[in-house]
Amino acid sequence: MTLTPQWLDELRARTSLSTLIGKSVKVIKAGREYKACCPFHNEKTPSFTINDEKGFYHCFGCGAHGDAIRWMTDQRGLPFMEAVKELAATAGMDVPAADPRAAKRAEQTKGLHDAMGAAQSFFEDQLGGIDGGEARAYLQKRGITDATRRAFGFGYSPDSRGKLKTALRDFGDPMLVEAGLLIDPDGERDTYDRFRGRLMLPIRDIRGRVIAFGGRIIGSGEPKYLNSPDTPLFDKGRTLYNIDKASPASRSTGRVIVVEGYMDVIALAQAGFGEAVAPLGTALTEHQIERLWKMVEVPLLCFDGDSAGQKAAIRAATRALPLLRPGHSLAFATLPSGQDPDDLIRASGRQAMEAVLTDAEPLIERLWKHEVSSAPLATPEEKAALKQRLRAISDAIAHPDVRAHYAHEFRERYDALFFARRDAAPQQRGQGGGNFGGGGQRWQRDKRGNWKPPIAPAGAEARAIGASGMEQRLLRAILAALLRHPGQIAPHREMLSALQIGDPQLAQLLAAMISLSFRKETVETQALLTILGQGELYNMAKGMLRADAFTLTPDRISTDPDRLSRDLEEAVRVMAQGPELETALVEATRRFESDFSEENFAEQQRIRALKADHDRRLAELAQSEDIV
Structure with missing residues (x-):
């Protein structure tokens, strides 16, 4: 169908904007205009004006502005054509048909x-x-x-x-x-x-x-x-119960609550939670998730605390993974076992339900807890199986940036669960200000705003990366891969910043790459070389870019960037773990020598086995045919 500007202007002219908005908001006559408390943000003094003559509304508080069609799409949550059809029906106009x-x-x-x-x-x-x-x-x-x-x-x-x-x-x-x-x-x-x-x-x-x-x-x-069965009007996989009421309600509350069934929605609405919806007898579908994201960026899934409810939550989480994109996710609120929303509200009041919603967990937290608790983690094989399950989750995410962050977060949690030293002090994560990175030492900005790498701590027990020949070989391969594909710097920036590199030139080269990735969204190889100038770093980088220099997966990176990203992630992780495991082994040995207990001996042997596994993997990576 063709909607001409003239037809749309006629539709707006036939629509009384104050009457339309007055169906949802209390409006007050104020001279030739109308006023109301803005429905797009919370306010007590009206700053929302409606002008019927000009056919637009405007809020002087939040800047919301539009006409009748914009009201239907923004406040009611209707698609454009649905908004036009509803306004046309009220105005007595026929929507032009295509054929x-x-x-x-x-x-x-x-x-x-x-x-x-x-x-x-x-x-x-x-x-x-x-x-x-x-x-x-x-x-x-x-x-x-x-x-x-x-x-x-x-x-x-x-x-x-x-x-x-x-x-x-x-x-x-x-x-x-x-x-x-x-x-x-x-x-x-x-x-x-x-x-x-x-x-x-x-x-x-x-x-x-x-x-x-x-x-x-x-x-x-x-x-x-x-x-009802599926009909020309009804597709249960694309429909959410109470969508017509929850969509405008969500614009006031800023949230959408997804519950299991009709009566849950109704119980919540009766208690004052008008923004609740439910799927229709099926697990939450991809279409329903996308419909929810049109309302809010992070819908709240509130399922029963019993086994069936939690299985439904994990099914929804798994189904959402390929759809995730920046800012759009799910959160999970769990009801007490054996209670649905009606039971909880009857027993403990509206405040109890609000508390459940406030305690909602992010998607990654729910996935992590599910995988950690789904199987024993006593043996090396069981721990490796957990790692494999976590990798499958992150691999299911289509968006590269979101996937990289999930992989990084899972790796950090996995390492903290199995490799953390017992006496290690908690370390803060770098924020968006002057510090960045981990590992005890912090990346700092110099006077020019560039990032400088951390200096390896002094002491017999501390060892900088690159001390061994295998580490040196793998480290140069990592840097060469980043030079050839600088778009991989930002996704791995936090891991790279935690490396404490012993070779000053290699450390400076990495620092230059990280600094540029902060300043530019798109980093190019030539830009890196220009910043390095014509000194020793420039010559080192040019040497790494030669066809016969070190690199990772030379034959696959042009056709499979995801493989390169995964290879880089593993290589950097192995590099970072070496000094950590050595320090942990020194501490475990010290405790055992001061207290010859069975527990201390077992801990020393556990870390020694991890260190041996790490050294074998380091050797495999450094001697791989992929590094030439």
């Missing part, structure tokens, strides 16, 4: 929407009638108020094979079958009502139109919950 077939589909869809609306009215009437007594008693038992019942459109489907069919006969059986309201057994026997003897809940689209139903059995029977 006759599109017009026919639009007319057919309109008929299905009419049928679903008629079914909703029928179910609501039945709930208030004689047949709905048992359903009303169930609502009362669950503590559902009349206001909540009306807000969510509760209804009742009589325990009959034909009452709905008779009531909606004017639509015809084919349309009612297509809408999912009737079941057609085989084309020969009569159609009959799909929902019978159930408490009915309408499922609405983002515009608030009924597109499907969910029915809960009253009394005994299976299934407990029955949803």
